[in-house]
Amino acid sequence: MQVRGGPASQQGMRRANLALVLGEIAAGPKSRAEVAARTGLTRAAVSSLVDELAAGGLVAESGPAVPSGKVGRPGTALVLAPDGPAGLGGEIGVEHLAACVVDLRGEVREWRRRDVRNRDRTPEAVLADLAELLREVSDAAGLTPAGIAVAVPGLVGAAEGVVVRAPNLGWSEVAVAAGLRPALRRAGATGLAGLPIGIDNEANLGGLAEHWLGGRPDSFCHLSAEAGIGAALVVDGRLLRGARGFAGELGHVPVRPDGPDCPCGARGCLEQYAGEQAVLRAAGLPGFVDDWVGELARRARAGDAAVREALAAAGTALGIAVTGAVNLIDPAEVVLGGGYAELGEWLLPAMRDELAARVTVRPWDDGWLTVSELGRRGPLLGAAVGVVRAVLADPGQD
Amino acid sequence: MQVRGGPASQQGMRRANLALVLGEIAAGPKSRAEVAARTGLTRAAVSSLVDELAAGGLVAESGPAVPSGKVGRPGTALVLAPDGPAGLGGEIGVEHLAACVVDLRGEVREWRRRDVRNRDRTPEAVLADLAELLREVSDAAGLTPAGIAVAVPGLVGAAEGVVVRAPNLGWSEVAVAAGLRPALRRAGATGLAGLPIGIDNEANLGGLAEHWLGGRPDSFCHLSAEAGIGAALVVDGRLLRGARGFAGELGHVPVRPDGPDCPCGARGCLEQYAGEQAVLRAAGLPGFVDDWVGELARRARAGDAAVREALAAAGTALGIAVTGAVNLIDPAEVVLGGGYAELGEWLLPAMRDELAARVTVRPWDDGWLTVSELGRRGPLLGAAVGVVRAVLADPGQD
Known part of the structure; x- marks a missing residue:
């Protein structure tokens, strides 16, 4: 009978509280005072945490907050930075490729789809086209992605970024993440090649999109x-x-x-x-x-x-x-x-x-x-939104 | 996109660390120094936490710890208190009733089973017999239960302690927890009547027993x-x-x-x-x-x-x-x-x-x-062990 976990620490507390404050701001524009009231943190603690989030490009000020009805200077409203870290999503379909960029608020800023018969093409050829499309949407959106996630029509194993089996593509044991990095470099997207790359089954990502957005x-x-x-x-x-x-x-x-x-x-x-x-x-x-x-x-x-x-x-x-x-x-x-x-x-x-x-x-x-209501857009949305949700859930990570 | 939860606090940290220390002791006898090494907590913090756990009757000293090979006075080994808070389990079967007591270590201290045809008996009659059996095992074990859990052959709803449907008993919408309290009082077990009482489906408890003990x-x-x-x-x-x-x-x-x-x-x-x-x-x-x-x-x-x-x-x-x-x-x-x-x-x-x-x-x-290997003993074991596991998981609760 063993309980796992490490000791609670001051550092861990600050990291948890950064996420708590950012979560409140993500739920809707709020003044520092409102964030303090809703989280139970002191006003001073909230200010310090907000400064750190703003320095990281995650939070912005957006004019006066909704009037509180109280006398005094209205606080400015804090919002998620529209030009903050973005989510870059890709989708490998049997008959298409797609890519999109969502901003920190989860709003779609770019979305492109291309009909391609991927059935029985080599993974190299498919990943080269996908890299090209990812570069295009990323350039067009003009935001800095925090990571890349790709939806694939197959079983994804426990090993990071490996498609164990995608019978409809004719793929088996394909290391998608490892193959996408050099493809991005060849496509001239060296910045993207250094990002974390996640791979997930399209049905999983469609379900997550439904959970987050539906x-x-x-x-x-x-x-x-x-x-x-x-x-x-x-x-x-x-x-x-x-x-x-x-x-x-x-x-x-x-x-x-x-x-x-x-x-x-x-x-x-x-x-x-x-x-x-x-x-x-x-x-x-x-x-x-x-x-x-x-x-x-x-x-x-x-x-x-x-x-x-x-x-x-x-x-x-x-x-x-x-x-x-x-x-x-x-x-x-x-x-x-x-x-x-x-x-x-x-x-x-x-x-x-x-x-x-x-x-x-x-x-x-x-x-x-x-x-x-998301229908066939779900998997790609889930891929991109998952990237920004990871940022929001733990903004204190390196 | 909202992250739930309250701010981390000193009180919450101490409570988490009490559980962390108790979990290490539950996993096997250890000196204070070993607990400190395994948890990453300071020696002083461990001593203070252990004092609190000992005062609550959860931890006992058990002779010298396994020699560390180092020079100096060997620390005494800390163990779960064998006379600490116990788990009291009950089981309502279609053709039987049973009850048992496990100590904080999960060891069975008393176990009694009685053949009774419960099919189509009134819940009152069944609960009166179960209360009697619970009193008997509790008296015989001579430990103080931290709570009671009862395994039932039916669907247990979201409402606390209510059996929604047990077709094999002919029961529907029976408030087992609420009915067991007065039955325990009538059986002369006023101490037991004041305890938290949980009800769960027998298959769930059998599965949990398998998880915890199997x-x-x-x-x-x-x-x-x-x-x-x-x-x-x-x-x-x-x-x-x-x-x-x-x-x-x-x-x-x-x-x-x-x-x-x-x-x-x-x-x-x-x-x-x-x-x-x-x-x-x-x-x-x-x-x-x-x-x-x-x-x-x-x-x-x-x-x-x-x-x-x-x-x-x-x-x-x-x-x-x-x-x-x-x-x-x-x-x-x-x-x-x-x-x-x-x-x-x-x-x-x-x-x-x-x-x-x-x-x-x-x-x-x-x-x-x-x-x-637990077979038909699983549900009753799961009921009783679940009570002591709740104590171990959060020893700082009131």
Whole structure:
């Protein structure tokens, strides 16, 4: 029975209090006095901490604060510096690359997307194009990134920045972070090449974006479909990553144990009913359609009965798999995100029917199944915003 | 973007350091100098903290410490006080009641079990018997409990101490903690009636016992079968309880979506294949056998083919449901606990086959499926040990 951790220290206290003050300012413009009142710190302590944050380019003054109604000189309002450290995000898709810059407030300052068939291209070629795009958005935004994060369509292992498996790209054991640095140098972005580079699964980042920007509760399950089907499980405000970093593989949860063979080697996995290829096949369309989500949405909206039936069948399978997830994890909400968000209109009725019939041993409310407003923008937003959130969470780090 | 929490304070630091020092002593006898070396605290600070812990009856001196090899007077070894605050656990089963006392070191000092048919008895009658048993073990142990925790076979809600649903007892919305206090007073245990009383689901407590006493990794999934099938999901050392406290309901994960009707209202739930009634039925035995786990184990050991087949079929269904859990949660280990532990010999081969065939998109090693040594003792141990662990985690609380 051992409790871990080091002794509390004055240095640790100051670092924690820097984060506390910055968190209050991030929640909305405030005077020093308001920050003091809300944190319980003394006015003098707040002033000293704010000076340090301002020197680090994190906090700026923005005219007079909201009048307090009290007599005396109104304090100036403190805000997050709009020209402070930024978040640089990249996204490797099967059929596209994208990059964006968000400022310290989480606002998008640049966003570029390029259609590229990355399937079966070498990692070197893909990373060279991504480096170029990252340099472009960074130059255009004119801010200084604090770090880079890249969303990838595959399993990311415990080893830093390594994609263990991305079958839809044909990648296995690719060291993305290590490969991106020289690519950035070759693209003339030497400044970016020295930054911390993080890699994460697109479904995880989509779920985190939903948590940070989508106004979701502290515990929810975010489903997304891009090349594969993934889930991000947010529990008590944190992403559940699993013992080896592979949590959230909803696509290979068994839906019908004797169902069709799955390329993964198992049978009857959710992807055999609700994945890109399965839905296209059920709808009578060829596989590898450009923008399969958009294509299915257009056809369903136009009244294509085969497409609507295929999506309803996918919704049934999603409902069965999600019943298992709800029983195991008890999320406050289940959010249909990524490509599924655009197909919600045709997936939801069947999903709702399954959940209503099957989730019976606990309370279940139809309203707890919702659709993401971020949709397919989620993973890239999550990548970039994660960088600035790390700065906000620990502004005292070197 | 708001960071929660109050400012760090001197008082909070002392409280954290009390826990840090006590944690080192709990991990094994140590001199004051060793505690100082391991925690990074000064020798003087350690002495002052130890004095406070000794005054609270938590720490005792136990002869000379292990010789350090250095010249000088050997320090005395500090140990957890064997007569310090104790943990008092209770268990309400469908066919039994039990209670135990563990000391601060987690060692069992008293353990009593009584066969009682609690099914459809009133909560008042059950709680009166439980109060009597709690008084008996507490008197016999002669220690002062710091609190009481009770394991119950049902869903425990977010409201403190309320069993929302225990279908196997015929209970719904029973305020166990509130009912136990007057029952303890009527049993003449006025001292116990004033203690904090916690209630938790038996599967959760069995999983926590496995975490604390079973030497498991920080993230694992513990399966148990008593009246129903439950799972405890331990993630990063903490029990995943879910947004409404209902996580771990493995028994109602769909195994075959068109399978037999379940009393819960759904179809093809795991309990229809691997629950008590399903296995007894498949084995050709009448329902409601006294000690169904022991009976099945005896018959299987004696070579009863029908029982062995029934257990293999249950193992197949468990393997399918656990595949879903492994894909979603990525535990480092899956532990067969509770009643399943005694049936492992006949459940495991089929479970292993399913997991080997179905868990393919991530690493899976046969050795990650293990059997609990605590078995059916887990929930009561977890209840009592949880009380003393709360004391150890925050010895500075009032």
